[in-house]
Amino acid sequence: MSNILVFNKPYQVLSQFNDDQGRETLAGYIDMPNYYAAGRLDYDSEGLMVLTDDGQLQHQITNPKHKVEKTYWAQVEGCVEEHQLKCLRAGPMLKDGPTQPAKVRLLGSQTEKLWPRVPPIRERASIPTQWLEIRISEGRNRQVRRMTAAVNLPTLRLVRIAIGSWRLKGLGVGEWRLEDTRKPSSQ
Structure with missing residues (x-):
């Protein structure tokens, strides 16, 4: 067992x-x-x-x-635009090739349930942040961070909430x- x-x-x-x-x-x-x-x-x-x-x-x-799905909440730097979401959903090109399509959506107040990170992320008054839920079935090294960076949305905080x-x-x-x-x- x-x-x-x-x-x-x-x-x-x-x-x-x-x-x-x-x-x-x-x-x-x-x-x-x-x-x-x-x-x-x-x-x-x-x-x-x-x-x-x-x-x-x-x-x-x-x-x-x-293909066990893993679900992440990613706090990204910048304002998320629809074309960036489409690219993430299609599977962006990384240095080691394209990723498989991901399930991606903007998150709202769900992230209020998260604990504060110690130390906290850096915050810049002039640059907003948003949270994304990203579900993938691959497991490449630092994949979610590389995917968001590929669409010009650097990840500031990454929390896996499900496997x-x-x-x-x-x-x-x-x-x-x-x-x-x-x-x-x-x-």
């Missing part, structure tokens, strides 16, 4: 259990032997990570051929919970 642990990774925590450079890791938050991260979340990104003690399930979650059927809901920063063993959905 598979065991699942969902974790709300804080900003500037590595998504691994040890680091030879002394940076903060998962070990500072999770003391559960034989659990391994099913995918990574960048050091400067926050939010949902799924860990499991089942290698097959770990592979199913992370392998792009299974397949697993959700961040109800978890405070640095908190984790055991979940049932539902297989990830491919929405």
Whole structure:
């Protein structure tokens, strides 16, 4: 039987259990032997990570051929225009080729539910920010950040809120919970 642990990774925590450079890791938050991260979340990104003690399930979650959807909230710099949304939805061209189409929408007040980031993002009085919800099934390195940069909307803050059927809901920063063993959905 598979065991699942969902974790709300804080900003500037590595998504691994040890680091030879002394940076903060998962070990500072999770003391559960034989659990391994099913995918990574960048050091400067926050939010949902799924860990499991089942290698097959770990592979199913992370392998792009299974197309497990990941949902991110991205705070971007600038005013989002319709042509930028269309480009993100079509799959922008990156240095390593075009991305697959993404599901993208502007967010409103939902982001008020997020915790404050420590340290806070930089804010410039003359440049507004907006939040996007971006759902992708690929897992390229820093993909969401590279996608928004490709359409001239640099990401200032990135929070993953869902992986397949697993959700961040109800978890405070640095908190984790055991979940049932539902297989990830491919929405």
